Amino acid sequence: MSLAPRVVLVHRTTEYEELVAHHGTHGQAAFFLSSRGRDIEEVAERHRRTRRALADVTAAIPLTWRQSRVERADLDRFLFGPEDVVVVVGQDGLVANAAKYLAGQPVIGIDADPGRNPGVLVRHRPTDAAALLPAAHASGTGVDELTMVEAVADDTQRLVALNEIYLGAAGHQTARYRLGLENDGGVVEAQASSGVLVGTGTGATGWLRSVWQERGAALELPRPTEDRLLWFVREAWPSPATGTTLVAGTLSSTARLHLTVESERLIAFGDGMETDALELTWGQSVRVGVCAERLRLVG
Known part of the structure; x- marks a missing residue:
């Protein structure tokens, strides 16, 4: 019996998460940025948009499919399978980061922050995932071979x-x-x-x-x-x-x-x-x- 398709969500740690990890708490990170004339809310809002995008894509995965997540820093230790559909949620550069570890699996680029990214490789919105996932798995049509x-x-x-x-x-x-x-x-x-x-x-x-x-x-x-x-x-x-x-x-x-x-x-x-x-x-x-x-x- 063949395995059910697996969706691999590729993402990266957000700037907000890196700030909080470095400074310990939201408040300490906010104080650090305010002392330099910056508002943490700008960074926090980008973080929330990314998390919403990941949640929307996750909700679109068919119930019978398997799923996994991998952070950018762990790509070199992650084993992709031939039946995987890879969904990159983030910036254009994240698609490039993942590309070297793949062997022909279809890749869907989801723009987590439209208007901020050029969208050359993350060409789709989170709401497109429900239609894109079955299509990407079913056939090789509509795929650019870069x-x-x-x-x-x-x-x-x-x-x-x-x-x-x-x-x-x-x-x-x-x-x-x-x-x-x-x-x-x-x-x-x-x-x-x-x-x-x-x-x-x-x-x-x-x-x-x-x-x-x-x-x-x-x-x-x-x-x-x-x-x-x-x-x-x-x-x-x-x-x-x-x-x-x-x-x-x-x-x-x-x-x-x-x-x-x-x-x-x-x-x-x-x-x-x-x-x-x-x-x-x-x-x-x-x-x-x-x-x-x-x-x-x-x-």
């Missing part, structure tokens, strides 16, 4: 991200490495920079776009479903030993960016989650390109 980026190290460590992958020093200091494009005549350049950013069309609404604009928009941004990535070297430093020729480009579905570490320690992390990073030491190499898996986001 391109993801992956980094694979020579020791088989692997990292997947929806928006972008950053490779560089942990504290964003100078990173030293050799950079090259596979199948490009073997051209390799020694570089010293603030790191390398490789992003998708979904990431083109965030960090990747800011770097792209800074560079004068010479390259066309990819679409979220397009099998194409953009990469940029941040603040490459010219010296007798390091160059600045390979600083930006496009990666097709079969192309790979190849980086060999020449620092004591570099890291690679995705979508801003530095706590879940690849550790790279001197002499190690890593390949970055389009990921075979896609995020299946309900439109």
Whole structure:
């Protein structure tokens, strides 16, 4: 007998909860904010909206279905199943945080605070959940398959991200490495920079776009479903030993960016989650390109 579908609600601790946890009580948190000219009610109201959204989605889950909840900080320890329907309640970035841990499960993004979030990935309201849940489970129609980026190290460590992958020093200091494009005549350049950013069309609404604009928009941004990535070297430093020729480009579905570490320690992390990073030491190499898996986001 097959298992009943399971809804996995993904959420994150609210700012209000973090404040109360840090200061001990609501009153102490309110005093702290008031001493800095802020009113805790603004933060508390956003907290209440998020809790209402979670309650509305929970109420919409069919009675015969199973359900579970996972907080963002616990995503790397949560086991998703093939029969899951994943419902992310919160901000756009929370969808990206969850994406790397999935393997084709449909994802419904619920905007807990309409008007505050761009709504690129959290496209729906809590009241939509009752209709979206059965539809997401029943068929693959109405799903956008968003391109993801992956980094694979020579020791088989692997990292997947929806928006972008950053490779560089942990504290964003100078990173030293050799950079090259596979199948490009073997051209390799020694570089010293603030790191390398490789992003998708979904990431083109965030960090990747800011770097792209800074560079004068010479390259066309990819679409979220397009099998194409953009990469940029941040603040490459010219010296007798390091160059600045390979600083930006496009990666097709079969192309790979190849980086060999020449620092004591570099890291690679995705979508801003530095706590879940690849550790790279001197002499190690890593390949970055389009990921075979896609995020299946309900439109």
